[in-house]
Amino acid sequence: MTARWTQRYPRWTWLGAVAILLALDQASKSFFSTTLALGESVPVTDWLNFVHVLNTGAAFSFLADAGGWQRWFFIGVSTLVVGAVSVMCLTQEVGPLDRWVGAFVAGGGGGNLVDRVQIGAVVDFLDFHWRGIHWPAFNLADVFVVCAALVWCIASMKAPPRQPKPQKAPEKLHR
Numbered sequence: 001m002t003a004r005w006t007q008r009y010p011r012w013t014w015l016g017a018v019a020i021l022l023a024l025d026q027a028s029k030s031f032f033s034t035t036l037a038l039g040e041s042v043p044v045t046d047w048l049n050f051v052h053v054l055n056t057g058a059a060f061s062f063l064a065d066a067g068g069w070q071r072w073f074f075i076g077v078s079t080l081v082v083g084a085v086s087v088m089c090l091t092q093e094v095g096p097l098d099r100w101v102g103a104f105v106a107g108g109g110g111g112n113l114v115d116r117v118q119i120g121a122v123v124d125f126l127d128f129h130w131r132g133i134h135w136p137a138f139n140l141a142d143v144f145v146v147c148a149a150l151v152w153c154i155a156s157m158k159a160p161p162r163q164p165k166p167q168k169a170p171e172k173l174h175r
Contacts, residue, residue: 024140029111032050039052052125055124089106105148110141124139
C-alpha cells in the first residue's frame with residue numbers, strides 16, 4: 001500500500017498549510033480593513049463585534065505606547081520565531097503533531113509579521129465581550145498561534161510511555 005502524498009512529502013504539505021493559513025489571515029484582515037473604517041465597530045451578536053483596530057503592541061496591546069521602537073523589536077522577535085520554527089519543521093525529522101503545530105505558529109506569526117512590516121501595526125477585527133467587559137481585539141493569526149500553543153501544552157502534558165524496569169536476578173546466598 002502506498003503512503004498518501006502528505007505522508008510522502010511532509011515538507012511540501014507543511015509549506016502548503018503555512019501558505020493557506022497565511023492567506024486566510026491576510027484575506028480576513030484585508031476584508032475588515034476595507035469594509036470597516038478604522039475604529040468602527042459592528043455588532044454581530046450580544047457577545048461579538050467586528051471591529052477595525054490597529055495594535056502596535058503585542059498580545060493585550062503590551063508595549064503599544066512604547067514610542068515606535070517596539071515595531072522593530074516585534075519584527076525581529078517574529079522573524080526569529082517564524083524562522084526557527086520553519087527551519088525545524090523543514091530540516092528536522094519531526095512528528096506530524098509537531099509539524100502541524102509549527103505550521104500554525106509559522107502561519108499565524110507570519111501573518112502578523114506581514115502586517116508589522118507593511119503598516120507598522122497588526123490589524124485586529126474580532127471583539128468578544130460580555131456585559132460590558134471586552135476581551136482585547138484579535139485576529140485569525142492570533143487564533144492560530146494560541147491554538148498551536150494550547151495543543152503543544154496539552155500534548156506535552158501527556159506522560160511518556162513507562163519503560164519496564166529490568167528485573168534483577170535473584171541473588172544466591174553463598175555459604
